[in-house]
Amino acid sequence: MSATWGNKLKITIFGESHGSCIGATIDGIEPGIKIDMDLIEKEMSRRAPGRDNLSTQRKEADKAEIISGFFNGYTTGAPLTVLIHNTDIRSKDYSDIKSIARPGHADYSANKKYNGFNDYRGSGHFSGRITAPLVFAGALAKQILKEKYIYIGSHIKSIGHIEDMKFSENDMNRYTFARLNEQRIPLINEYLRQDMESLILEIKDNGDSLGGVVECAIVGMDAGIGSPFFESVESVLSSIIFSVPAVKGLEFGAGFDICKMKGSQANDQFYYDEDSNLKTRTNHNGGINGGITNSMPIIFRVAIKPTSSIAKMQTSINMYKKENIDFKIDGRHDPIIVLRVLPVIEAVSAIAVLDMIYSENY
Amino acid sequence: MSATWGNKLKITIFGESHGSCIGATIDGIEPGIKIDMDLIEKEMSRRAPGRDNLSTQRKEADKAEIISGFFNGYTTGAPLTVLIHNTDIRSKDYSDIKSIARPGHADYSANKKYNGFNDYRGSGHFSGRITAPLVFAGALAKQILKEKYIYIGSHIKSIGHIEDMKFSENDMNRYTFARLNEQRIPLINEYLRQDMESLILEIKDNGDSLGGVVECAIVGMDAGIGSPFFESVESVLSSIIFSVPAVKGLEFGAGFDICKMKGSQANDQFYYDEDSNLKTRTNHNGGINGGITNSMPIIFRVAIKPTSSIAKMQTSINMYKKENIDFKIDGRHDPIIVLRVLPVIEAVSAIAVLDMIYSENY
Amino acid sequence: MSATWGNKLKITIFGESHGSCIGATIDGIEPGIKIDMDLIEKEMSRRAPGRDNLSTQRKEADKAEIISGFFNGYTTGAPLTVLIHNTDIRSKDYSDIKSIARPGHADYSANKKYNGFNDYRGSGHFSGRITAPLVFAGALAKQILKEKYIYIGSHIKSIGHIEDMKFSENDMNRYTFARLNEQRIPLINEYLRQDMESLILEIKDNGDSLGGVVECAIVGMDAGIGSPFFESVESVLSSIIFSVPAVKGLEFGAGFDICKMKGSQANDQFYYDEDSNLKTRTNHNGGINGGITNSMPIIFRVAIKPTSSIAKMQTSINMYKKENIDFKIDGRHDPIIVLRVLPVIEAVSAIAVLDMIYSENY
């Protein structure tokens, strides 16, 4: 049931798609951080809808209002609460869809959990919109991590069947990450962009949707962060990444492909380079051994399913009449949410990394 | 750092490979559960080493001694603590390997985290052996779940390049699960067994190791269990599954393959069957919508890397002399740990499911 | 650092005295509770300032705005977030008092903890005003407890040297509690009211302040709620009661007086009454044995210190110049906060009891 995540850095989220506002309380942030509002707005705009023809036409300014924990431009150390007002709410009558369990959505499972009392308008508390405050918190975390020379970047590993290459050693640095951060479809191989855009627009015209894979890397973490077992780096990251709606898979380093290697291949051989820095010759373990960082880049890939809301006729059920039905949802949908989930993945990863670092010190 | 997992059902693990014993404290278990010791022993023997030529020759009886929370055959409701004594400890001198960071192992990352104070003998607290108490706890959880008509089963989805088929609807039931539970290499397609055994023995002779994928299913859960966001079924399961050493990937339902589907394919259409039971025509979402169960089987696959300990010459570092070295580890190794990790995956899943159910009630 | 309290029912508070609003997120509340807004407003008005000449003249409507988790009059099961806007903020210049550590206040300790970044205006996040959202949450908890026939009541046990009698068996019931709830100075012995009012007005004229003791009782709890050790009823209640600003002492049952009894007196003898209900002949243990309820009323007393803000000349320090100073605070102060803390004590007790009950079920 918990709306709160974290050990030392705790984040609590709230709000519903059609309420007056959504938000988050971030507890445990250091006092004295000068918040870079431009950075935050930029990160939030990466997730915001209505940017272009690749996303939903619902327009939300996603303007963050900090109401607590912020004074004279700095964090105070008190709980930092941010509100994001819902502005573009269509006041249409939702009563006709109240009883329909849209496939791929939480309508049925939520109805069961909450005995029908959940706010069903626009998916209510299940709306992807609730990730906006996570992006706010993540932007703040990123800013603090930057001071510790820790950087997070990601790109679209695939959309549908179009595959970008994986991060190579040369791509995992603040400069490439900054470049990717600017792109609407962040790609290592930029020649794929045109194909991907065409595919998205084609599926959009068709009233259908696409999924994809996001690859994310974190560089600059010292060796020794994390824990064996329950708070392994993989556990902590997975716990918050699988909190992001639409995520259905997560793999670290070589991931599922490591299962096809022999031990002699999968083992990343350690060595000291000329400057006596520890390195591994490969990074199949994604920078993590025994749940703990080894100072190599942390790499992981996240599977994101196609947008559940599509403009096609579907079969489903009327939960109240208990009967099978055909139906079609009108409305404004993202033909693909992968582009908008990508900054959320970065954000929650930043939150998790900062919490792990904060939790490490005695 | 946390050795404790869970909300209402809390499990704390402790111990090191070469200490006198390892164990766990299980807090929050209902009073009045008549513990089925045979079932527990059977589950523990599935994980135990030394069963046959497919696993390490280290022999551990893995006999569980309950020292708290158990009285006259029943759980008391007080914290239940179990000890498992380490019996087959070779008293060889470990000082020569103290300084070597074995590739794929936590030697280096742990040394950094613990400033060199960690018990390095036999991987210390990072040993896969620490999962034995998890299997104990999982067996107890399974017993309680059985009373609620919830069953967990799994099979080897792949070893190296040999692929078993996925669970079909017909396989996900208590009878098939019971059959799989009896098998040394649990398979849907049993014709693959001979090939897999041959492959394992071949790699063993070669001093190398193999990885693989475990597929797990949970049936019988009511709709409405789980939460949006931070305690989604995926989050909770992933947090404990990624705690299991050697796990590098996890996917639910169609997993990474869902990224190649269109929304119209990925959406599992709901319908009521003749008995008015809710069903979905496909189960690409693995029984989970919006983080909450929909009553269909929960399905997931876990990527397990090849055993890191191999009998081949490898290159690595001496952490204390800060120099690059060649070395070879002697000792008793599993040519493949997938077979022994499989019951651990079932166990931690049972713990997670029981905690979610316990946490659901007001 | 934690702004969040609770196991299954989690409450997170935020806000500062001079920000735009304060509030709380209540997570884990049952869906389908029809919120009684009148009851909530009434409870909040018990704590609100500016009611009469016995409290500060700062006037705050303390109107609660629910922005999440509430739909069509019922709780949805999603996190319930409430905002309370700060309306009567005097926009005076606080810079002159920024450097003064007011005695009895958190100015100095907060300055040290937050390295001077804390919002010092009107005590910032340390303001007693932050208890308003706790009263909101407590009123909601009380409403749910009432459905379970659990009632909470309290009275002023003492103000300065004027002592009311303790709760007798006859006073601990919903009818007396309802009567006490209506009173500005809730008393068992109502003849003391005039004396207490005179004393308060006298001290107010004198620019000084008073403390007092609140006695609280909870009736209707079944036997078997609570835990040995870390989640004993006393531990759980104390943890949230000592969170209330100005609380310096807490005792259960006979409290400190039990130390002067012999065991033969202190032991509450059990018996079954004519209707076979379990009773104890005395209640020196305050309805709790071994940390667990025994079905008798839970009784406790809370020591509340005099308001720290007084209108007298005091000596203190200038934290920035590091020098000793004389100073006098002007402004609107409560001559006694005990009257306003009393509903907060009831509120946090209700939150704690509901969390304990929610946490009890498997």
Place this chain on the structure above:
Amino acid sequence: MSATWGNKLKITIFGESHGSCIGATIDGIEPGIKIDMDLIEKEMSRRAPGRDNLSTQRKEADKAEIISGFFNGYTTGAPLTVLIHNTDIRSKDYSDIKSIARPGHADYSANKKYNGFNDYRGSGHFSGRITAPLVFAGALAKQILKEKYIYIGSHIKSIGHIEDMKFSENDMNRYTFARLNEQRIPLINEYLRQDMESLILEIKDNGDSLGGVVECAIVGMDAGIGSPFFESVESVLSSIIFSVPAVKGLEFGAGFDICKMKGSQANDQFYYDEDSNLKTRTNHNGGINGGITNSMPIIFRVAIKPTSSIAKMQTSINMYKKENIDFKIDGRHDPIIVLRVLPVIEAVSAIAVLDMIYSENY
């Protein structure tokens, strides 16, 4: 239900009075602490029974066996688990007392909570004996705190009606604490010792028991430790102190007496002394303002009830026959447990302080 306490330093306790052993897992302790076993044994012997004629004749060596997290004399950083074997268990038949709810004990409330499945022998998990592992953990915490120049000391403030004086400024230092630590009845005014001993022996001859008050002080804490609200120093300390069996009251600084002061008296005036150290002229707030340390000594008093087990005829109930009875318990009882609870109060305070300090760092 929780057997686990703490944020960053987590302690989990287990065991029952008549099981094979009791113990604790301490998670989150720094690696590299050279454990001072003599110090630990000494602290444990302060709590151990059978020391002299002032305590029960049950003799328990209370020898701690560390089975995890300890290697070559140092903490490893892995969970540290300690076992204490139960040696002096009288194998008498407990079946005759199974059904009796002893007054002052948890027999009835536990029976309700655990549906009769709790181990009732020797109070089972409710036995004061379960505090022995807390003393172990506390001794370890004390050792670490000593390195930070933080010291904890306590004395018997009262037994029955005999009152020692309160801690004066001159008594709160490591030298006086060391002297008190050596005393069987630690007192500021040592002239009272003879009277107290006589009183205890008299009550013992009489088959009855006594309670008392422990006063505890913590010196050396920097200003800025703690939090407003839910993790105030008072909340954190109270939560673990009220976990200790027999504690019925707790007050900080002037405690309940502060309610009789005026604000102008209760406010501790700050000043800088000649060396520019911050001091307060009085310490009625017990070193805590707004939940946060101000660098002055933390002072509190704990009310401990008389031993519930007495050798007198009492009236009570047979829980199974549901009838009122007369009964008398034979056995070995403490005429007063205050002397043995005192080191437990110091221990849990040390645990709490260390956790607060660990939790403070970013």
